[in-house]
Amino acid sequence: MLLTEPVFENLQDYGIEFLREAMMNRKRKFIPPEGTIIDYSGGRKLPPAPYRADFITGAAIFLRQSALAEIGHLPERYFLYFEETQWLLEAAQKGHPSIVLPTIKLVHHQKSHVGGLPAPYYLYYFMRSALLFGHAMEGYDADAILDNLRDGFLQNWFARISENAPDKLTFYKGLVDQAIADGKAGRRGRVDLEAIEDVA
Numbered sequence: 001m002l003l004t005e006p007v008f009e010n011l012q013d014y015g016i017e018f019l020r021e022a023m024m025n026r027k028r029k030f031i032p033p034e035g036t037i038i039d040y041s042g043g044r045k046l047p048p049a050p051y052r053a054d055f056i057t058g059a060a061i062f063l064r065q066s067a068l069a070e071i072g073h074l075p076e077r078y079f080l081y082f083e084e085t086q087w088l089l090e091a092a093q094k095g096h097p098s099i100v101l102p103t104i105k106l107v108h109h110q111k112s113h114v115g116g117l118p119a120p121y122y123l124y125y126f127m128r129s130a131l132l133f134g135h136a137m138e139g140y141d142a143d144a145i146l147d148n149l150r151d152g153f154l155q156n157w158f159a160r161i162s163e164n165a166p167d168k169l170t171f172y173k174g175l176v177d178q179a180i181a182d183g184k185a186g187r188r189g190r191v192d193l194e195a196i197e198d199v200a
Helices: 011-023 065-071 083-093 120-136 142-164 166-185 193-199
Strands: 051-053 098-100
Touching (some): 065 083, 083 098, 083 120, 142 166
């Protein structure tokens, strides 16, 4: 099933449901970078024609300068992860929907994990930004977001860390605790993760 229209009538409802259901749903495992829910039961294949999505990954966004003038720049509170999600959801509300052009191929050299371990920046900023994204939505419930992250995202990563580098599990759990504390406190922007690593 391809959702070609936003599921919810307003950004706040969409944001909460996105966090609670789409991103952390254990049955789906992930929401694809095409920014909408697609059934891949027949293999991971996009529809052949351009289609509207709720958002797209930040590594592949192209837009007119006139649209940028109207929608504004990316929100800087996040530093990494979720900034384009909020930005594109808000852009769609202003009449600038995200359109996926499936015939265009781009290469994104992702470095969020290497050798079965998450990059510290990835784990920290993803966790913190999920909470910041929740703060940007009305009806934010930190406990519900954290429960969903723990049940899927973190559980899977901690299992991989335990298998590939059990001696680093304590460090990663401490990093997550710091990300959660910073997200709940509304800490924004870049953080000196090397200082956190040095303490560990």
